[in-house]
Each structure stands twice: as C-alpha cells, then as structure tokens.
Amino acid sequence: MLQNHWFCYYLKFFVGFFSLALLLPLSAQNTGDPPQQTAEKKTETQGSKFKTGLGQGIQAETEDGKHNIQIRFRAQMQGNQTFQLDPSESTTNFLVRRTRLALKSGLYNDTWLFKLQLGFAERDMEGDRRNVVRDASVTYNQYRDFKISFGQMKVPFSRQRLNSSGALQTVDRSTIGTELNLDRDVGAYIFSEDFLGQKRKFAYYIGVFGGQGRNRVDQNTPGVLTVGRFIYSPFGGMSKSGMDNDWLNEVDFVRYKEPKLAIGASGAFNKNSNRALSTNGTQYTFARFDYSHATGDIYLKWLGFSFQYEWLWRRANTGYSEATVNNVLTREYSRSGQGYFVQLGYLFEANYEICLRYGEFRPLGETDPSLRYSREVGGAVSYYFAEHNLKLQTDYFYYTGNLSAAEGDHVARIQMQVFY
Numbered sequence: 114m115l116q117n118h119w120f121c122y123y124l125k126f127f128v129g130f131f132s133l134a135l136l137l138p139l140s141a142q143n144t145g146d147p148p149q150q151t152a153e154k155k156t157e158t159q160g161s162k163f164k165t166g167l168g169q170g171i172q173a174e175t176e177d178g179k180h181n182i183q184i185r186f187r188a189q190m191q192g193n194q195t196f197q198l199d200p201s202e203s204t205t206n207f208l209v210r211r212t213r214l215a216l217k218s219g220l221y222n223d224t225w226l227f228k229l230q231l232g233f234a235e236r237d238m239e240g241d242r243r244n245v246v247r248d249a250s251v252t253y254n255q256y257r258d259f260k261i262s263f264g265q266m267k268v269p270f271s272r273q274r275l276n277s278s279g280a281l282q283t284v285d286r287s288t289i290g291t292e293l294n295l296d297r298d299v300g301a302y303i304f305s306e307d308f309l310g311q312k313r314k315f316a317y318y319i320g321v322f323g324g325q326g327r328n329r330v331d332q333n334t335p336g337v338l339t340v341g342r343f344i345y346s347p348f349g350g351m352s353k354s355g356m357d358n359d360w361l362n363e364v365d366f367v368r369y370k371e372p373k374l375a376i377g378a379s380g381a382f383n384k385n386s387n388r389a390l391s392t393n394g395t396q397y398t399f400a401r402f403d404y405s406h407a408t409g410d411i412y413l414k415w416l417g418f419s420f421q422y423e424w425l426w427r428r429a430n431t432g433y434s435e436a437t438v439n440n441v442l443t444r445e446y447s448r449s450g451q452g453y454f455v456q457l458g459y460l461f462e463a464n465y466e467i468c469l470r471y472g473e474f475r476p477l478g479e480t481d482p483s484l485r486y487s488r489e490v491g492g493a494v495s496y497y498f499a500e501h502n503l504k505l506q507t508d509y510f511y512y513t514g515n516l517s518a519a520e521g522d523h524v525a526r527i528q529m530q531v532f533y
Contacts, residue, residue, distance in 0.1 A: 183216070191208055375411075
C-alpha cells in the first residue's frame, strides 16, 4: 500500500513537471498570428527550446533564454549475495537501491539556481522518517568568487560523500566514509569553485547548518554545525564540456593528457548533536554530544587513471551520557574514530574499468564499546555504455569489523544504472 502511494505521488509529480516543461516554450507565443504562422513558430520553438535524451533528461527554455528547467530520473537496480562459512547465514537480495527524481532550474540567466531531488527507494529514506525530500536548495550564482546556497543539501565536507552516488567507480561508497562523513543538513554556505579565476585552482566552502540532519529540528537543545572546506588544484581544476565539477566524477572519462590533481581539507564542529553519527544515524533519547570533525583528501586523474585517498576523523567531547529512564539508569554512547581508504582505477579504451579499494577504521578513546577495528578490501569491474548515464557494475568486498551491515562477510554485488 505504501509503495503504491509513493508510486502515484512520483507519477503525478513527473507528469506535472513534464507538462510544464513542454508548455513553457509554447505559452510565450503570439496567439494573434495566423494559424500557419503559429504552427511554424511552434515547430521552431520546440526545435530550439526543448530537448530530451539519455543523460539530458527533459529540458526546456523560455524564448528569451532567461529561464530554463531540467528534469532527470535515475534508478539503480541491484542484486547482492553475501557468503559466510555457515551457508545457512548467507543471504541473497534483489532491490532497487536508489530511485531519484531531480529537478534543476536556472532563473534570470542562471543568476538564481534551484535544485530539488526526491528519493523514493526504501534506502533513499531514513527508517524513522519517511521523507522523500533529499535536496531543496536555492543558489545565488551572480559572482564568481562569492556564491551562496541555502536550503537542504549535502554538507561540504567529505569528498566522496559530495560525489553523486551515480558517479562512483564501485557499486556504493566506502563504509569508512559512511561511518565518518557528514550527511545532508539544512542551512547555508558561501563558496566559490574558481576563486580569483585561476583556472579553478582554488575552491572554498564555508557554511552553517542545523546539525541534526535532513529536515529535523531539536526543540529541546538545538545545536549548530559549522563547516569549512578548501581545495587546491595546482595544475588547474578538473572540468569538461557540460561538467564543471568533473572532480565530483570518480572516473577519468576525459583522459586528461596532463595530470589533474586536487588536494582538499575540511573541518567541522557540531554542537549539541542528538545523533550517533553527528548529522545522521540513530537518534538519541536524551544524550547530546559535541562532535569535532576533520578530513583530508587527495584526488588524481591522468590518461584514464584515477587515484583517491581520503582520511576522516571524528571525536566527541565525552564518551557517554547517563540519565534515568523509567526508573532505570541508562547510558547512551557517542562514536569517535578515524579511518582512511585508498582507491585506484583505470578506464580502458573499450569503456570498461577496473577499480580496487582498501580501507581501515579504528575507534578513538572513550567511545561506544561495540565499535571496533574494521576493514574493507575489494574491487569492481564496470562497463560504461554511455558513461554514468547507462552503466553496468559488479564488485566484490570482504568486510571485517562492524561498520558494514554484512559484518565479516564476503559480499558480491551487481548493479545497473539508468540516468535519463
């Protein structure tokens, strides 16, 4: 019943915006023209102002070119198999890992940018709050060195987390980053991805967020998350036609003839967090912790090769909090730790890629006693029919520790992605 409800919601939303996008260029026409002339204008307008296709979604633009809209749909269909020494504990799953509907709009020659992204798959929503809204933000895009975004969006902290889940070399992100990253939140940040106009050598992001995660407000002890991220690209930024943020794409589709290197560092402080992973994870009943965060990353692309290294660190101000709940003394623990992962890939001329990844996590100081040393090792093979817009990926990982739901398991996955 719930699935039918969201399917109908999605269908109505998609059809409504499709109709809007289709009618935008037509509504600007002069209805006083003779029928034949009007028909000619419609044909010309549709040819120049409306387009669609794989990787483009549905795009429309007003006749004067001042306003535009784009609607895109993405789905990831996955099958996975876990293997354990006891065959009875092995599992087989088939699922739609992600189903997303994204809308982007540029107003007044892209002075204002609007982004809306909805997620309908089971894992697109948090378990305790069935909210489909993932992104809802507005960006003032007038100046190169100073832009501002506000709304619900990704916190500019971890490089791989900033990457779209649709632009990865493996079926999914590293478990190390999943544990230590900062997830989406509601707030605002100022930024520039080409500071001082030095061929995208310098980028910065400085923001303030609520600190509780996606569309949540803690009425009792509200906190605040402050974050800063800085990127230096000594050989110029990674970009290609239609993708200014190519550093957010893990694969070297461009096959840069000169090395492209990006070095990033981030820091954050989340005061009065009521969640186990700072901005995400289990919500505490009574505990509140102050979390400090840091990360550093190196990213390289060259001649089809890609290399990335990311180190992440999180430390709480105290290991636990105690309170009496229903006449029972109860303790809730924070989670402190550090970890890293390294990933290497190569894209062959035949459009298939091999990728390897290794990562480790270690708990820090006084922290949740259930948290322990964890490790991941594995690799992926991908075939790109149309880059990330249509691809088939399979990977294998072995996990030790307890960061993965498949603890201590050998996990094999295969996934098909369509990004219209």
